[in-house]
Amino acid sequence: VSLNEFSLIQKYFSSSGESKGVTLGVGDDCAILDIPEGKQLVATVDTLVEGVHFPVSASPADIAHRSLRVNLSDIAAMGADPHWFTLALTLPKVSESWLCDFSQALLSDALYFGCSLVGGDTTAGPLSITMQVLGTIPIGSGLTRGGCHEGDSIYVTGSLGEGAAALALLDASVSIESEDIRSRLLQRFYRPEPRLKEGACLRNVASAAIDISDGLIADLGHIGKSSGVGANIEFDRLPVAPFLLGMARQACLNDWILSGGDDYELCFTVPRRNKDFIEALIHSGELNAFYIGEMCKELGVRCYDSRGQVMELKKSGYRHF
Amino acid sequence: VSLNEFSLIQKYFSSSGESKGVTLGVGDDCAILDIPEGKQLVATVDTLVEGVHFPVSASPADIAHRSLRVNLSDIAAMGADPHWFTLALTLPKVSESWLCDFSQALLSDALYFGCSLVGGDTTAGPLSITMQVLGTIPIGSGLTRGGCHEGDSIYVTGSLGEGAAALALLDASVSIESEDIRSRLLQRFYRPEPRLKEGACLRNVASAAIDISDGLIADLGHIGKSSGVGANIEFDRLPVAPFLLGMARQACLNDWILSGGDDYELCFTVPRRNKDFIEALIHSGELNAFYIGEMCKELGVRCYDSRGQVMELKKSGYRHF
Numbered sequence: 001v002s003l004n005e006f007s008l009i010q011k012y013f014s015s016s017g018e019s020k021g022v023t024l025g026v027g028d029d030c031a032i033l034d035i036p037e038g039k040q041l042v043a044t045v046d047t048l049v050e051g052v053h054f055p056v057s058a059s060p061a062d063i064a065h066r067s068l069r070v071n072l073s074d075i076a077a078m079g080a081d082p083h084w085f086t087l088a089l090t091l092p093k094v095s096e097s098w099l100c101d102f103s104q105a106l107l108s109d110a111l112y113f114g115c116s117l118v119g120g121d122t123t124a125g126p127l128s129i130t131m132q133v134l135g136t137i138p139i140g141s142g143l144t145r146g147g148c149h150e151g152d153s154i155y156v157t158g159s160l161g162e163g164a165a166a167l168a169l170l171d172a173s174v175s176i177e178s179e180d181i182r183s184r185l186l187q188r189f190y191r192p193e194p195r196l197k198e199g200a201c202l203r204n205v206a207s208a209a210i211d212i213s214d215g216l217i218a219d220l221g222h223i224g225k226s227s228g229v230g231a232n233i234e235f236d237r238l239p240v241a242p243f244l245l246g247m248a249r250q251a252c253l254n255d256w257i258l259s260g261g262d263d264y265e266l267c268f269t270v271p272r273r274n275k276d277f278i279e280a281l282i283h284s285g286e287l288n289a290f291y292i293g294e295m296c297k298e299l300g301v302r303c304y305d306s307r308g309q310v311m312e313l314k315k316s317g318y319r320h321f
Numbered sequence: 322v323s324l325n326e327f328s329l330i331q332k333y334f335s336s337s338g339e340s341k342g343v344t345l346g347v348g349d350d351c352a353i354l355d356i357p358e359g360k361q362l363v364a365t366v367d368t369l370v371e372g373v374h375f376p377v378s379a380s381p382a383d384i385a386h387r388s389l390r391v392n393l394s395d396i397a398a399m400g401a402d403p404h405w406f407t408l409a410l411t412l413p414k415v416s417e418s419w420l421c422d423f424s425q426a427l428l429s430d431a432l433y434f435g436c437s438l439v440g441g442d443t444t445a446g447p448l449s450i451t452m453q454v455l456g457t458i459p460i461g462s463g464l465t466r467g468g469c470h471e472g473d474s475i476y477v478t479g480s481l482g483e484g485a486a487a488l489a490l491l492d493a494s495v496s497i498e499s500e501d502i503r504s505r506l507l508q509r510f511y512r513p514e515p516r517l518k519e520g521a522c523l524r525n526v527a528s529a530a531i532d533i534s535d536g537l538i539a540d541l542g543h544i545g546k547s548s549g550v551g552a553n554i555e556f557d558r559l560p561v562a563p564f565l566l567g568m569a570r571q572a573c574l575n576d577w578i579l580s581g582g583d584d585y586e587l588c589f590t591v592p593r594r595n596k597d598f599i600e601a602l603i604h605s606g607e608l609n610a611f612y613i614g615e616m617c618k619e620l621g622v623r624c625y626d627s628r629g630q631v632m633e634l635k636k637s638g639y640r641h642f
Contacts, residue, residue, distance in 0.1 A: 023361060024465060028547075029398040029532060030365040030456075032463045035356040040344060042351040043439060045407040045453065049446035077350040086366040088409070088451040118364060121451075125370035130409040130442075130451040132366065135351075142353045144345060211350060226349075 012103035013087065019116035021083055031118035033084060039136035044074040050127035054190075055170050060098045061105035062190040067129040068109050070213070072194035073264040077211040079143040079203040080135040082113055082196065087120040088130040113196065143202060143209035146226035148269035152207050152295040154231060155278065157198050157265045157288055159239045160216060161253065162188045164260020174247070181243055192264035198287060202268055205277060209268035215259035217313055220267055221301050231301045233293030235311060258303060258313060269295055333424035334408065340437035342404055352439035354405060360457035365395040371448035375511075376491050381419045382426035383511040384450060389430050391534070392454040393515035394585040398532040400464040400524040401456040403434055403517065408441040409451040434517065464523060464530035467547035469590035473528050473616040475552060476599065478519050478586045478609055480560045481537060482574065483509045485581020495568070502564055513585035519608060523589055526598060530589035536580035538634055541588055542622050552622045554614030556632060579624060579634060590616055 014026045024032040035041055048054060048067050058066075068085070075082045087106070091098075110117060115133065166189035168174040169182065176182050195211070202209060208227055210219045216238070220231050238257055248256065266289075270278045281287040303311045335347045345353040356362055369388050371377060379387075389406070396403045408427070412419075431438060436454065487510035489495040490503065497503050516532070523530060529548055531540045537559070545551050559578055569577065587610075591599045602608040624632045 024463065028465050028467075029395040029530075030363040030401065030463075032399070032458070032465075033362040033364060035362055037358075041354040041356055041362060041455075043354060043405070043407060043453075043455065044351040045409050045440055045451075046442050047409040047411055047444045047451065049411060049444050052445050074350040078353070080351065084364070086364060086453055088366050088368040088453075090368055090370060090449060119366055121367050123368045123370050123449075124373050125449060126447045128411060128444075128446060128449065130366075130368065132364075132407055132409075132453045134362075134364065137353070142345065142351075144349050144353075146349075209350075 012099045013117060013120055022116060022118055025116070025118045026120060031084070031086070033118065033134070035136060038139055040139050040142065042075060042078050042080040042135045042137055042142065043132060044071060045130065045132040046071045046074065047128060047130040058190070060102035063129065064102045064106035065109050065191045066189070067131055068106060068113070069192050069194050070264065071131045071133040072113055072115070072196065073192065073211040073213070075133050075135045076195045076199035077143065077209050077266055078137060079141060079199045079209065080137040081200065082115040082133050082135040084118045085110065085115055085131050085133040087117060088123070089120065090123045090125040090128045092125065092127055113194070138203065141203040143199065143206055143268070144226070145208055145210050145223045148208040148223060148227045148229065148295050149271065150229050150295055150297050152269040152271050153275055153291055154220065154233060154267065154269050154293045154295060155289045155291055156212070156216065156239060156267050157195050158193070159241045160212070160263050160265065161240055161244050161257035161260060163192070163262030163264065164256035165244060165248070167260070167262060168256070176247060181247065184243070189262070194264065195266045198266055198289065201281065201287060205270065205274045206268040207271045209266055212263040212265045212267055213261055215261040216267060217258050217301050217303065218261070223267065223269065224295070224299065224301060227295070229295045229297065230299040231293060232296050233301070233303050235303050236306050237290060237292045239290045254311070333420045334438060334441055343437060343439055346437070346439045347441060352405070352407070354439065354455070356457060359460055361460050361463065363396060363399050363401040363456045363458055363463065364453060365392060366451065366453040367392045367395065368449060368451040379511070381423035385423045385427035386430050386512045387510070388450045388452055389427060390513050390515050391585065392452045393434055393436070393517065394513065394532040394534070396454050396456045397515045397517045397520035398464065398530050398587055399458060400462060400520045400530065401458040402521065403436040403454050403456040405439045406431065406436055406452050406454040408438060409444070410441065411444045411446040411449045413446065413448055434515070459524070462524040464520065464527055464589070465547070466529055466531050466544045469529035469544060469548045469550065469616050470592065471550050471616055471618050473590040473592050474596055474612055475541065475554060475588065475590050475614045475616060476610045476612055477533070477537065477560060477588045478516050479514070480562045481533070481584055481586065482561050482565050482578040482581060484513070484583030484585065485577035486565060486569070488581070488583060489577070497568060502568065505564070510583070515585065516587045519587055519610065522602065522608060526591065526595045527589040528592045530587055533584040533586045533588055534582055536582040537588060538579050538622050538624065539582070544588065544590065545616070545620065545622060548616070550616045550618060551620040552614060553617050554622070554624050556624050557627050558611060558613045560611045575632070
């Protein structure tokens, strides 16, 4: 890739316009950013590699949306507000139409989430996208994995299992006839909804939070490990879309829900003193979340079935294409 | 790469210890960082791909040093102080010895530069390293490319041409017998010195600055373009190490110095009112920099030879292995 081709690339990513807190954006050696008084900076980074985190068949717009949203999900899990991001884009060759589609999708999605591109690097190599998202939280209000205690209630947002079902659809290990379901699952994979609103309303309320990327059991295990406690959850309380219940053989469905990952919902814990507040938010419709169990003294995560038996869990796995 | 193998990787990168301004470091969804009052945040990102930005033969320690320092050079060019960085590491397979060497070299080099690792992501794929470095500057004192005027003096730090000579050595387009020179050039390539001290002392003094990664002519061209002016420089004033003059055929040497890139020196401009101050810093030995020419009204960059003739310049090129 010659220097001229890189100028071409610059062209597609420098249209960010005036953005809040950006003293200097794309195009210099660094961005210069203003952190408002009373706020702390949060930073997260994620890489998506072609053939590993998305299939070779993915469209430029799909790749753009998924890359940004997977990163924003980490911001949501801290209860933070996203402001800026940098992009490191590695491309096998420079294709104007690919870049045009990718950058349009990326910049419009970023605008929707109130987040602006402030810097980037483009290199030649196998297709991969690394984004770092920067955001802020009011000082001291960040939601970590390490703050919960025995007796805290466990909740999840949205619905579980669709991330894994989408992966199964993409790697053709299941076939789905309904066009509606296919498109809902692809939407779920390529445009996961970062739970930013939910995360923000959990500040100073939840005792711990994480986004579900490795699978509920694994991610709840991270909370437990960081907090020095364990968790008991009830399978029948887990939120699962009815269409998903209809499409899967039971064994496979349980894995999707418990250890499939890629759901990008929030799993969070609430101390007893804040439980009424959370339940009120849920009942009023302001927070789409479900009580699924309690943190306990005994380390590890156990899931109980409808007969009160501990379910045997497959090891949470990391999925490749 | 399984989840267990990723835990292994975590092991190598979580030894950062207590660091300034880090409320929460490696291991949660995001890092939480404190920006001191009166400071602005600066952010930069760079990707290094195996076979493109370093040869397949490079050692893990070499890759670690080069990745970090190339990023720190951008921080230096803003006159900023580095504080934190994130690492996105894509690896074809998990090798404990590779990770051990890479992480040790990286963390010790980062410590040397007062910079701590606050987050990361490890993925399976072709070897590539993306780092984002975060730093701070006193509000309003960032050195950009766009602040200089006609009549400002142009300076460069250190010495030019060795980055390109090292590339020529690595791709075997030159052969060098002296072990001393070989090792100096490899050092220059794998451990470029980010000019952080120099950058910091140029705050509120220089009118524009950039680090020389694309080559002097190209990078000075970026300053000129951003500032709406041009530049005239004198070839005989450019700082070049004597050993380099000895080793190269003349035509090739000029390219190395003017458009070779990878030198990671600073090129900066100084308005007339600050010139005495800069010259005093240089004469006292506090700043290792050289006057090379002046910004002018006529756009573009011209380099004059000893006879006062404009030299013909090869187009600045981007080098692959």
